[in-house]
Amino acid sequence: MDIEELKRNWQQLELRVNKAEFENRRLAERLCKNNATGIKHKLMARYRAMTIVCAISPLWIILFNIQMNVNAYLFAGYISFFVIMALATGYIWFWLANTDYMSMTVKDAIIAAYKAERLCKNHNWIGFVTGIPLLVFLMITISETGEYVIITGAWAGLIVGGLIGLYIRLRNRRLLREMRRMLEDELDDTDECSFNA
Amino acid sequence: MKRKEEKEQIFLDTIERNRQIIYKVCYMYASDDEHFKDLYQEILINIWQGLDGFRGDSQISTWIYRTCINTCVTLYRRNSKLGRAQSLDVLIDVPDDDGDKVAGMKELYRLIGRLNRMEKAIILLWLDEKSYDEIAYITGLSRNNVASRIHRIKVKLAEYAKE
Numbered sequence: 001m002d003i004e005e006l007k008r009n010w011q012q013l014e015l016r017v018n019k020a021e022f023e024n025r026r027l028a029e030r031l032c033k034n035n036a037t038g039i040k041h042k043l044m045a046r047y048r049a050m051t052i053v054c055a056i057s058p059l060w061i062i063l064f065n066i067q068m069n070v071n072a073y074l075f076a077g078y079i080s081f082f083v084i085m086a087l088a089t090g091y092i093w094f095w096l097a098n099t100d101y102m103s104m105t106v107k108d109a110i111i112a113a114y115k116a117e118r119l120c121k122n123h124n125w126i127g128f129v130t131g132i133p134l135l136v137f138l139m140i141t142i143s144e145t146g147e148y149v150i151i152t153g154a155w156a157g158l159i160v161g162g163l164i165g166l167y168i169r170l171r172n173r174r175l176l177r178e179m180r181r182m183l184e185d186e187l188d189d190t191d192e193c194s195f196n197a
Numbered sequence: 198m199k200r201k202e203e204k205e206q207i208f209l210d211t212i213e214r215n216r217q218i219i220y221k222v223c224y225m226y227a228s229d230d231e232h233f234k235d236l237y238q239e240i241l242i243n244i245w246q247g248l249d250g251f252r253g254d255s256q257i258s259t260w261i262y263r264t265c266i267n268t269c270v271t272l273y274r275r276n277s278k279l280g281r282a283q284s285l286d287v288l289i290d291v292p293d294d295d296g297d298k299v300a301g302m303k304e305l306y307r308l309i310g311r312l313n314r315m316e317k318a319i320i321l322l323w324l325d326e327k328s329y330d331e332i333a334y335i336t337g338l339s340r341n342n343v344a345s346r347i348h349r350i351k352v353k354l355a356e357y358a359k360e
Contacts, residue, residue, distance in 0.1 A: 003351055006305045010324040013302050015220040017237070024212050027238065028205045031245045038242040039272065101267050102247050105337025106318045109267040116271075186315040 040096060047093040054086035071141045077134040088126045092119050107187060114183050121172040128165040135161075208245055215261045218325075222262070225309055225317050226269035240268045255334070262322065263335050270314045308357045312350065319343060320350050 030036040037045075061078045064070060096116070101109045135158055142154045212219070219240055227233035243264050251260055309320055315336065322332045333340045 003305075003354060006301055007324050007326075009302060011326070013221075014217060015224060017220055024209060024241065027241050028208050028245070031208075031242065032201050032205050036238075036242060038239055038246070101271050102243050102264050103250075104267060106263070106266050106270060106315065106335060107337035110270050110314055113271040113273070182313065186313045 040101070044093060044096045047089055047096065051086055051090040051093050054082045054089055057082040071137065071144075074134075074137040074141050077137040081130050081134045084130045085127055088123050092123055095119060110183065110186060114179055117179060118176055121176055124172065125169055128169060131165075132162070204248065208248060211244065211248070211257065211261070212241065215258060218258060218261050219265055221325075222265035222269060222321060224306065225321055226273070226314075236269055236272060239272060240265050243268050259327075259331060259335060262325075262327075266318045266321070266335070270318065273314055304358075305354075308354050311357055312353065316346070316350050316353075319346050320354075323347050323350075 027036060058079045061070065061075060065075055099112055099116070101112060104112060139154055139158060143151055145151075219237065223233050223236045223240065227236055244261065247260075247264060251257070309317060312320065318336055319332060319338075322335060327335075329340050329343050332338075332343045336343065338346070
């Protein structure tokens with residue numbers, strides 16, 4: 001294979017995509033009407049919605065606590081969980097909002113894409129870790145009711161949920177390691193590896 | 198309203214003038230038909246959103262290249278290195294005036310498909326006769342680094358071709 005010859009042919013190569021011109025016009029019309037959004041904006045909208053849900057969720061237990069005297073640990077665990085999750089989710093939302101992949105160099109865009117994935121996966125882990133104390137306090141509260149069937153079901157749910165959470169965590173960690181290796185391969189020169197920042 | 202119509206026309210003209218760049222970058226990074234369409238649509242959305250901010254500091258083709266490549270590297274699929282589906286050939290129509298030439302280009306595409314994201318970006322720009330300085334500007338690598346990487350990529354492609 002003579003790559004120099006292929007390079008000469010490259011300029012002459014013309015690719016045609018079926019119906020592309022029609023699609024371009026249709027997409028332009030949708031963009032004009034603000035009817036089409038990119039993946040980043042969809043992701044931002046999801047994290048914004050999650051942040052709002054997490055931020056208003058503690059209100060529910062506060063109102064509930066006024067009517068019924070909730071276990072103090074459960075109350076604190078519930079509030080802590082949603083405050084931490086609101087902060088973690090809000091951080092990703094702001095990070096995405098302030099990250100403009102298109103104005104970056106390719107190297108920085110690759111690093112930012114890795115960081116975005118790492119943030120999302122760590123967000124899951126934060127949810128899992130802060131959710132455990134909350135669930136334990138919930139279990140204690142349920143145990144106090146003395147209902148055997150409810151207690152058994154709750155413990156079974158906790159164990160299954162915990163195992164699923166651990167599996168997801170291990171899978172995410174493996175994926176992040178793979179991505180990190182790929183990133184190191186792509187930015188393999190010593191003066192280019194500054195993606196820890 | 199007029200402003201939006203003007204923007205729509207500028208957008209369509211920009212896409213029309215640079216469609217070969219967009220197709221080639223998408224083709225290089227896509228793993229199958231669906232992925233190609235996703236990348237193509239996302240690139241068009243990013244061009245639309247960035248059009249207002251384009252100040253003409255660089256050539257429009259350089260800006261389009263950067264937008265296309267950055268879109269593709271941030272929407273990368275982990276399995277796209279494994280080789281692309283044949284169905285991409287159905288989606289893309291190459292003018293078939295010289296069978297050998299087209300076969301050579303398809304083989305080149307296939308081999309480039311095995312490179313990593315950064316290598317794909319560099320070789321794409323090199324194939325399009327961008328200068329080392331322009332490649333360095335788009336990729337964020339130093340000029341010397343670009344030169345050494347191009348050499349390494351050529352060696353890699355030659356090795357892939359022998360396999």
